[in-house]
Amino acid sequence: MYVAxxxxxxxxxxxxxxxxxxxxxxxxxxxxxVAQIEQQMALAVDRVMAEGSCHxxxxxxxxxxxxxxxxxxxxxxxxxxxxxxxxxxxxLPLETSRMRLRRRISATYKDxxxxxxxxxxFDYTHRLLDFALAAEGREAxxxxxxxxxMGDVPRVTEILAREGLMQREAxxxxxxxxxxxxxxxxxxxxxxxxxxxxxxxxxxxLALGYSTQRGYGxxxxxxxxxxxxxxGVEITPPELGFAIDIGDIGITECQMVNQFKGSRxxxxxxxxxxxxxxxxxxxxxxxxxxxDRGLRARELGEDTDAPAQQEEFVLYHSDNIEATGFVEHLxxxxxxxxxxxxxxxxxxxxxxxxxQQEAAE
Amino acid sequence: MNPTDTLSPQTARQKWMAxxxxxxxxxxxxxxxxxxxxxxxxxxxxxxxxxxxxxxRAGGDGDAFNLGEMTVTRCAIRLxxxxxxAYVTGRDxxxxxxxxxxxxxxxxxxxxxALMRAVIEPLAAAQQATRAxxxxxxxxxxxxxxxxxxxx
Numbered sequence: 130m131y132v133a134x135x136x137x138x139x140x141x142x143x144x145x146x147x148x149x150x151x152x153x154x155x156x157x158x159x160x161x162x163v164a165q166i167e168q169q170m171a172l173a174v175d176r177v178m179a180e181g182s183c184h185x186x187x188x189x190x191x192x193x194x195x196x197x198x199x200x201x202x203x204x205x206x207x208x209x210x211x212x213x214x215x216x217x218x219x220x221l222p223l224e225t226s227r228m229r230l231r232r233r234i235s236a237t238y239k240d241x242x243x244x245x246x247x248x249x250x251f252d253y254t255h256r257l258l259d260f261a262l263a264a265e266g267r268e269a270x271x272x273x274x275x276x277x278x279m280g281d282v283p284r285v286t287e288i289l290a291r292e293g294l295m296q297r298e299a300x301x302x303x304x305x306x307x308x309x310x311x312x313x314x315x316x317x318x319x320x321x322x323x324x325x326x327x328x329x330x331x332x333x334x335l336a337l338g339y340s341t342q343r344g345y346g347x348x349x350x351x352x353x354x355x356x357x358x359x360x361g362v363e364i365t366p367p368e369l370g371f372a373i374d375i376g377d378i379g380i381t382e383c384q385m386v387n388q389f390k391g392s393r394x395x396x397x398x399x400x401x402x403x404x405x406x407x408x409x410x411x412x413x414x415x416x417x418x419x420x421d422r423g424l425r426a427r428e429l430g431e432d433t434d435a436p437a438q439q440e441e442f443v444l445y446h447s448d449n450i451e452a453t454g455f456v457e458h459l460x461x462x463x464x465x466x467x468x469x470x471x472x473x474x475x476x477x478x479x480x481x482x483x484x485q486q487e488a489a490e
Numbered sequence: 491m492n493p494t495d496t497l498s499p500q501t502a503r504q505k506w507m508a509x510x511x512x513x514x515x516x517x518x519x520x521x522x523x524x525x526x527x528x529x530x531x532x533x534x535x536x537x538x539x540x541x542x543x544x545x546x547r548a549g550g551d552g553d554a555f556n557l558g559e560m561t562v563t564r565c566a567i568r569l570x571x572x573x574x575x576a577y578v579t580g581r582d583x584x585x586x587x588x589x590x591x592x593x594x595x596x597x598x599x600x601x602x603x604a605l606m607r608a609v610i611e612p613l614a615a616a617q618q619a620t621r622a623x624x625x626x627x628x629x630x631x632x633x634x635x636x637x638x639x640x641x642x
């Protein structure tokens with residue numbers, strides 16, 4: 130039970146003033162601009178766009194500044210902002226084989242069309258703190274260049290699918306469900322699960338994905354392919370009647386290849402776990418792909434006893450904005466609820482004491 | 491020869507709209523500034539920011555799913571008998587207005603060639619150069635494997 134309580138206005142306003150002061154920090158130091166956050170905290174911006182489920186680099190950077198770097202709070206701000214905007218429609222589905230790639234690696238084939246392109250990666254760095262970065266004003270060394278072929282690069286999964294060794298994805302052509310319009314219901318179709326995972330909390334997805342590797346779900350995944358880059362988004366406005374390209378967004382895609390032992394109707398073959406996220410988010414895309422494959426257990430006739438295979442558990446707890454709302458609401462006044470609990474406890478105690486007294490007499 | 495001469499009118503328009511969508515408001519304004527003033531334009535739909543739901547496909551090539559939304563700004567402008575439309579990523583109203591105005595003007599055969607030369611072609615070349623530079627950086631990180639054939 131909630132009861133309106135008045136009287137906190139002055140304290141709240143003073144608390145917010147102090148929040149503003151602490152956000153700014155030491156005024157002897159220059160203030161961070163939103164553009165600096167957007168450019169130099171790019172992966173934080175990407176995560177906020179993914180979990181806020183809204184691609185806008187400037188807004189995500191602004192949210193990070195406002196949230197003092199609390200990325201879940203920032204995603205919350207972005208989610209709240211998107212509710213103020215009208216929906217113009219949906220894009221054509223992204224054709225990721227047409228991405229302009231910054232990075233593309235496969236752990237299943239050494240030599241493949243398009244090759245192994247490392248891109249701007251943390252992989253192979255020594256993870257030693259670089260104190261040279263503490264000295265400001267240092268110019269980055271020039272990035273090497275090499276002659277490039279700018280043609281489209283085919284997906285690895287297509288190579289296996291053509292051989293009949295990779296299960297083809299379902300192509301019903303159905304309009305996908307939309308979590309921003311209808312609440313979750315179970316069993317959830319795969320498109321709805323993918324939307325849920327795409328905006329899910331990275332830590333939650335990572336832990337669940339990890340659990341499938343450690344034996345909770347019997348997954349033996351290979352990274353068929355990770356690709357990072359940019360792609361044009363196309364929409365077909367009704368007033369035009371033809372598709373137009375409205376600009377580029379950054380995305381990361383991960384195709385996990387998993388063995389499937391076959392069923393009465395299907396031969397043994399590889400199956401896919403799929404990850405697709407806004408921005409550069411490899412860990413996130415990989416974790417999403419592992420959990421997507423885990424959640425396919427039911428449709429593939431596999432056991433569903435591991436946490437990452439239980440769709441109600443996974444899909445109801447993946448959203449960090451819902452989760453933080455419910456956990457943090459415990460901070461709000463529960464004075465009346467607690468009074469009734471207190472009263473309850475005292476009654477139980479009194480009854481027990483009375484019984485003891487009776488027994489003693 | 492102008493490479494867009496051989497394209498269908500719709501394909502040519504799709505190409506210039508894609509170029510306009512990737513340009514900044516400043517670039518569009520600078521391109522327009524070198525030309526004589528355009529005829530009087532009527533704003534049919536003032537710039538408006540909203541969302542487009544971006545879709546992907548399960549497994550890259552299966553059923554569509556909703557990945558997440560993106561901010562988009564749209565605008566429609568009439569110039570004589572032509573209506574220009576803009577749908578561009580982000581929230582820049584000035585850019586959407588200029589892109590719609592240019593889309594209308596580019597449909598006008600009297601203005602088309604001059605606008606292609608002054609605005610679209612230089613922007614398209616600059617955008618292509620940016621893409622090519624990024625592709626060259628990516629190519630420099632391509633792994634050249636070598637095999638130790640005689641190792642025993």
